[in-house]
Amino acid sequence: MTTEENQDLESIVTKQWLSYSEEEYFATYIALPRFIKVFRGKFQQIFNRRTYAIFNFSMSIGEIIVFLGALAGLGVNMGLSYGNKNNSGSAAGINLLVCIVFTVKNSILTFLCGLSYERGIFWHKVFGWLAVLGGVLHFLSTDYQWDGWFMLGSLFGMLGVSLWPIRYFLYEIFIRLHWIGFIVVIVGIILHGVDIAIYGLGYWGLDFLIKQAVIYRHLKNAHQIKIEKVTSDMAKITILDNKINYQGGQYLCICIPKLSYFQWHPFSIQSSFGEKKIEIFIKKSGNWTRDLLVLAEKLNGEQTKAYLCGPYGFPSIDIASDYYKTFVLIGGGIGITPIISVCKQLLEERTKGRPITKIYLIWTTRSKERHEDLLSEQYIESILSLEDKQKNLVERFYHLSTSSNNKKEQNNVNDTSENQTEVKLNTEDGKFILQRPDIKQYLKTIQEIAKQNDESRVGVMVCGPSALIRSVQEKSSSVSNSKVRLDVHEEVFAL
């Protein structure tokens, strides 16, 4: 940005911005004192650093430490019980402990590892598999014990009901079976005396109680919401009485009694902290979201009651301080909603004097969504409500993946195909580019620009399909070097 543009921005500064200062930041349960937020930010800066990707997979330093910690615990435990036939059970016990601890939302572990909740769930699955493997080895090396059979059976049962097809296609059934399986595993842990896993249960139990207290508080304070059907497959929920403290990019769990008293579904907040009402965009997926669209038509603008829990989700990069001055915000399809929220928050903070050099907003979508009047580029421009001066701060790139032979569609969008061999960041802002984003090219160019600006790191946030997230993770790792590092926070909509 030129000095003149910077001065222009300074002229709209209304209130001084101070890092980690917002009262409401991360106030899921209580508003945290500033020194804790500072401490957490510093931790994140170290623990969220990612290693270079090997076979498209990279780990944060925090994840490596947890992994090594689990291995060390295993070694010590096995060493202490050397000579005892039962020592082989330690492997299963420790893996089970870590597996349980990773189920906790907003946990100390996800915080220390610089992990998003979704990434925590990934490790929950990994350690679950390791616990079963450890259990099998232990089973094969010891004499018959009925409670051992029970324990191993319960672990296998849990694994069986959590397999991908059940989780993905029959989510509600999966959740119920997972709860039943968990209760059976708890019985197994107690009967078989898996001492170490009991610590995990204690930790989980504490979080469970806190969560129940939060839900109870919310149950006493039902919220009034408005549900609108905005397109054939998308609804908007507006929470009118905003009593919730949240941060850009966080999500809420919602229960609408008119649909079901028992189902709570997670949805990202699209508004940004400080706005009077909270807006959420919901795309039709399965039964609950389909019924939501039907309910919206039935209610026809009338308000209804909803229970909310949260906010959840913790950015795994330190966005509460001026650690990053350049941001790349990438959304795929409906995944643009938390991205807009973060973008709005950064813009708001910029007006208070937060030093931000540039925000690159990249949205990639399929052709169908573009023709809906909701998530169009004009709509995004309008909800960001960019003042002319801020337009220089946010460079917007809207990508449309469409088949090149669809002439009708191409006539409706700005065809930048001449620029397709090389992505230039000076393409006209706010216009559709008829190709998938070349993530590597974007990140490389942005990294170059950051280097010219004497910045050594760039904050990247991505939400969308897992293929997009993997690509951003992988490309950020490969593009990062000792001069400029790109740190990524990812958000996925499917667990």
Ligand SMILES: Cc1cc2nc3c(=O)[nH]c(=O)nc-3n(C[C@H](O)[C@H](O)[C@H](O)COP(=O)(O)OP(=O)(O)OC[C@H]3O[C@@H](n4cnc5c(N)ncnc54)[C@H](O)[C@@H]3O)c2cc1C
């Ligand atoms: C952190 C997070 C934020 C999300 N934000 C948005 C958003 O802003 N807009 C949007 O349209 N969608 C969002 N989703 C996805 C949304 O939660 C699901 O589409 C919705 O719950 C589907 O419910 P269903 O009964 O209609 O479909 P189902 O067929 O029951 O589920 C479809 C898929 O959605 C996921 N899902 C379903 N229920 C739950 C649940 N209770 N908890 C977690 N995942 C579930 C599962 O992966 C499942 O495979 C988000 C998901 C997560 C995890």
